[in-house]
Amino acid sequence: MPTDDPTSYTATPPSLRNGRGARDYLATRSDPGFAQRRIAQCEARVRKWARALALRDADAEQGLAKAREDLAHWREVVALAKANGSTFWSAADFTAGDYVQFDGVWYVVVHVNRRSLTIPEPLDPSTPLADQDRTARTCTRPYDRVQDRSPAEAVNNDRQGPSSP
Template sequence: MSFAEREAARVDAAEERAERYADRSGRAAASSQAARDTSDRIGERFWMGQPILVGHHSEGRARRDQERMHNAMRQSIAEGERAGYWASRAAAAEAYERYRKNPGRTLRRIEKLEAERRGVLRERDGVDDKGRTADVWRRPPSEARREELTRRLAEYDEELTYWAETIKEAERRGFKVWGRADFVKGDFVQWRGSWYEVTRVNAKTATVPHIHAAFDGGAVGAVGGCRVVTRAATAETRHKGSTYTLPYNEVSGRMSAEQMRAALAGEAIPADPRDITPEPAPTPGSLPPSPPA
């Protein structure tokens, strides 16, 4: 089976588990309600707090009914907890494909797979994926080991191709893959419910004020319910200019310095020229677009 076929089989298995768990949850919920009804029905004998009459001929039956009522209620609680357990398992199984193909998580998975692939390539050929010598003292692998490493490289390539297509599909649906070219010093990056001023743009990360400063007085305001943390504000906190690096594959938004100033002032946020897609230039010999009616 190819990796795509194995992944499809895993999704199908998750869907089957979701149906099976949902059925178990439904049966447990029905059992819980039946036990609750039994307890309530027995409890009608003690309506308005009818006490057990000690020494009366009804005492024995009343105590047996009381025990049956308590047992039924305990069973109802236990079955209710079991129903909740299977319901949560069903929800997790239903979310399997959405979890696996989450774009941010997929980008991190690709980065991890690429690092593992480089390690296999170094062991097989003694070079990295750019052809640079990794270790001149490394002994070449045996023929059998080399064949095994070649097979593993092919598997990595197949899986990476699959996840790359998953990211392309997410981009077609509007997901933004952030990278070094998208930021300049002074921009603001959104990460996990806060905005941070970018103090340095690195190859794979953006350097920002320390993330704990968002809760220690480094925030100068909020935009859309998200704290805005600036470098100047954090200099007055106990972090005193400490920084943190945010991977681009965990970024969820960007604002320019001008946009952030307008947002904090409650003014209309201007457009960022980087977000404006230029219209394609007409090809030679083509007719210009017709003016609007």
């Protein structure tokens, strides 16, 4: 049931007044990447309220309880998504040289970081993946934005990169 508390995960935004907003809202809230980002935000709120509690802030106990409740909810959402077959990517899934898909475009993984992947900066999408210069400018993308992955060995024979589904 929706509440008036804007920080609550059960709060209903005004965009739910029309059908498209409701569809977009529900699709976003069931997206595994969205859930992962919300967990990170909730963990930060728990740490903030724990620090406030240590300073004997009067509102800290209530804030900490609410933050823990939200965190438990989003962990439940992630567990349900995993049970339904959603993929949650992490550093353990990638090595340098693999191929990764972001926003429908395949990139070579230059470096694997704890929270993100380093890929060549998308300058010219017409350049074949195998010909992308790994020393060119790079950028990072978080794991919750990964759409697909292909190991380097599977792509070695295909100079254009993995085929799109």
